[in-house]
Amino acid sequence: MASFDILFYESHNPMWVFDICTLAILEVNNAAVEAYGYTKKEFLSKTIRDLRPPEDVEQVELLLPEIRATKTHLREFRHKDKAGHVFHVEVMSYPIDFEGHEARLVVTQNVEEKKAIAGELELTQTKLNRMLETTSIGFLRVDDHSTITYWNHAAEQMIGYDRKYLLGKNIWDVFPEAVDTNFYIRYQEAIENRNNAEFESYFWPVQKWFGVIIYFVDEELVIHFRDITETKIYEEELLKKIDQLKEISYLNSHYIRKPVASLLGLTGLINQDLVEGNEYKDIAGHIHECSRELDHVVRRINNKVNDEMGYAVYDQIQNFSLNHLVENVVVEASAFHKDHRLILKNNEEVLCYGNKHSIGAALHRLIDNAAKFSPDGGDIEVCLDVVKHNAILSVHDFGVGIDKATLNRIFMGFTNKKTAAQLGTGLATVSDIAHRHNGNVWVESKPGKGSTFSMRLPMSNIGVYKQAGTTDFSAYQGPGLDLNYLPDDDVLIANWHGFHTLHTVKTGCLRILAEAANTGAKLILNDNTGVAGTWNDAVEWVSSEFFPSLRDGGATHLAWVYSPSTFSRISTDVTIANLDGFEVDIQTFENRDAAMTWLRDAR
Structure with missing residues (x-):
């Protein structure tokens, strides 16, 4: 009993022993006496029912079968002290044989302060949730597997998806339209480098520009975004107006002055009676010609103005x-x-x-x-x-x-x-x-x-x-790139297919660079047979960024198979023309077999 006495009487936690049959308290330590306000004699005259508020006594009766069992229990109850103050305690009890009684040893800890803090945290969280649901800023939260865990009301309004369709799903399964866009690239950079990011991104399905901020909270990524479309439209329209005014000013100064000056000169001759009768017909012909020239310039200016008014703005969707x-x-x-x-x-x-x-x-x-x-x-x-x-x-x-x-x-x-x-x-x-x-x-x-x-x-x-009010997120199918390395030929085949944009071309080219570095391939077959449409907006980036990186990575030969699309072919030709004097040997072909033959001969 010596070890029991030390653990029991010297403990800073309130403790007592009670009989599991009568529920009478058999022994109590000094910490319990101090915490509950009873004298030791008063404590020993009570049962464990007496330590509960009257409304909680029934709960004791319901727990009697478990109290009289042999398991250890950890629960939270409400107790009251001598002054009648009710507080929350965490109670651990386990069976013990005490002076011939089947008993339980009880160790308690006051958790009132912890409950108060939890309550404050819950209240704070409630306020925060209310703020997040009433703000005009969209909030999106994803875990370390890119699973969406939060999507607020503003996000619903700006994008259109109800949260029930998004929660628990992978962000890229839900938004395949955003793959390979600026948002996708900055998101991946933030994940890889564990850095916060702030940028602008255009989301084409709703035709809106968003100001985006990405940051980490614990292990989750928080993304909040606001609609900046109106600002972007204003900036674009302002730049268009500046360009328009510049061109109109140029037309006025370079094209209108000539016919106007001619008309003034010709009519001046008439006003000053410097024209003979037989010369009037020639003068009239010159006036008619100058008038036609002036009309042509005015029409050109009007067409320029009308061209700038040919379509509606972003929000009319x-x-x-x-x-x-x-x-x-x-x-x-x-x-x-x-x-x-x-x-x-x-x-x-x-x-x-x-x-x-x-x-x-x-x-x-x-x-x-x-x-x-x-x-x-x-x-x-x-x-x-x-x-x-x-x-x-x-x-x-x-x-x-x-x-x-x-x-x-x-x-x-x-x-x-x-x-x-x-x-x-x-x-x-x-x-x-x-x-x-x-x-x-x-x-x-x-x-x-x-x-x-x-x-x-x-x-x-x-x-x-x-x-339809519902979707399975399969409507959008992005373009593709399949990579295949042939070690026997040391050829890396890049098979492009579908409709490509600047972002998808960039993403695909970066994959080619990574695979070329991984395999050490020096011979590249760039097959555009399956490419449809055009990728003209990526020409400058491919020639100025991709090919220098490909060269620096050790590539020596590239066979480029044309797409059947005219504009895709032009994109290829313009790209190659921009590479004048480039060290990598590049040849174009109409089919893959001829391209492979050339690459094999180049080994």
Whole structure:
């Protein structure tokens, strides 16, 4: 009993022993006497029922079977002291034989302060949750497996997804549209480096710009974002107005002055009676010519102004039938282009979530362009197809076609604003509208056989959710890149397929660099056979960033297999042209077999 006495009587925790049959307290230590306010004699006259508030005594009766069993228990109860103050205690009890009694030894700890702190924390958390649910800033939280654990009300409003669809799912399964975007890249960098990040990112399914902040809280990543679309629109419109005013000023100073000066001179001769009778006819001819020149410049200025007003702003986004929109545009365009027969070809019903007004304006411009390239009238086909979850709007004319030089000029117009301004066909505006929907525009043409201008509009999961109220997150299918290393040939094959953008090209090229470094491959087969459309916005990055890195990594030869798409082929040619004097030997091919033969011979 010596060890019991030391542990029992010297303990700083209140302790007592009670009989499991009568529940009478048999012994008590000094810490209990001090904590509860009873004298030792008073304590020993009580049962454990007497230490409970009256409303909790019934709970003791319910626990009697467990009290009289042989297991050790740890529970939380409410006790009251001599003054009647009720407080929470944590109670541990275990069976003991005490002076011939079947008893239990009880050790208690006052947890009132802990409960108070927990209550304050709970209240604070409640306030925080209320703030997070009422703020206009979107909050998203993911764990170390990129599983979404929180999604607040503002995020629901800005993006469109109800939280019940997101919680517990992987963020990239839910938002495949964001893969390979600036947000994806900065997210991965934050994860890898455990660094906070602040940046701007465009999310095309809702056509909004967001200011994003990423930071870590314990093992979870917190992302909060706010809608900055209005600010971005203002900045873009301001820059456009500045460029517009510069060009109008240039037209005024360089083109209007000449015909105006001529008109002033000619009319001045007449006013001063310096013109003989037989000279009036010549003067009238010169005045007519100057007037026509002036009219041409004024029309050019008006077209420039109208080009800047050809589509609606970001927030006009809605669900609509793309088929019905195309049908209406064709009817309207038919009334304007009466010397052409517009033929509509629809394969299936296509629902779209996007900027209806701007898409309609873009289609109008493509039809106008087709009419321009077939000046003698004839048929113009307007087609709507779905290819790998992408809506493809195509306008095909059967006119003179477009020569290579003009095709290259149109291609450069999609990548260079100065060149775009010289086109005067509105194609730059069409390209801008497509890019806002994460799509692009390209041309297929052969001289004498007509041209086909195509605009791609990818479908999104959010669009499906907006239309049907539910989604399985499989609506969007991004482009792909398959890598395969052939050790016997020391050839790394990069097989690209689908529709690519700047971000997907960057991501794919970085994968090629990593695999080339891992395998030590010096021979690269870059196969674009499965690439559709164009990747013109990535040309500069590929030539200035990717190829120098490929060279520095030890690559010596690259065989590039062309895509069947005209604009993709032009993208390849322009990229290679930018590599003049490059140390890596690059050759282009029409098929993979010829490319592999060349690489094997280069070993």
